Amino acid sequence: MPLEIERKFLVRSDAWRDQATHSERLRDGLIARQDGLKVRVRCYGGRTTLCVKSGRRGLSREEFEYDIPADHADAIFAHCEGRILEKTRHYVPGDSGVWEVDVYHGALEGVVIAEIEIPTETTIVTIPDWVGEEVTGDPRYSKSNMLTARSRAAKVRELRRAGLASL
Template structure:
């Protein structure tokens, strides 16, 4: 069974930018908008994946990810994709771990979230000075929620 253990934080400063070692452009769409799992197609640079993830908030969730042909991913996004996310992912090394800092674009512009995948929920990690509030348990900050309820619309009813 594949379990993703991940912590998610808001970012409070830009000092992380000097430590970035890799940047990827990402586009993704969700093929289902409700239920017990999110099913998403993601294009990262020129690679595509199909991802199925348990739709619960918290640090540990079931996750399965499979590579798919880029042309198939483009068709799935354009023809079947519901909510969409555009973001730029920056990777910052943290010892044997890596921070993935997502700078959201489009309808989620202005939101920057840092994630770190851990081998287990008890794995210790350093908290850089640019790390803000822990939002691991706040479903609003999960990509499948941002696809349906964009950050730029949170202040509106």
């Protein structure tokens, strides 16, 4: 089974930017989520894919990704309204492998997360100075939960502007 083993961290500074070798824009639409299983449609680097990820067990989860035609991806995105994320992924080499630094746009503007895929759960990772707190497995930093939290905060701001926040 294809297994993804990764660790996720907040980013504490922009020092990584000078080290990035390349970047690509990603568009990610959540199709379905149930009991930790997620199904997404993705567009990045000239690829369009359907991706299925199992729930996380420790640092690991199963990940299946299949290329699909671009017009199929466009049709699927139409069913993901409100659950589409856009980000720029920057690739930064490090002592323990290549870090993927995701800078979110749109609804998650300002969120920057660094991830590193590792061969085993016991692999020692050298943490660069620009990497901050580890958030692997922290539900507050799942894409869906971050999007929900931002959406709720925006609604509260709207209510406050309208003078209805105390209702």
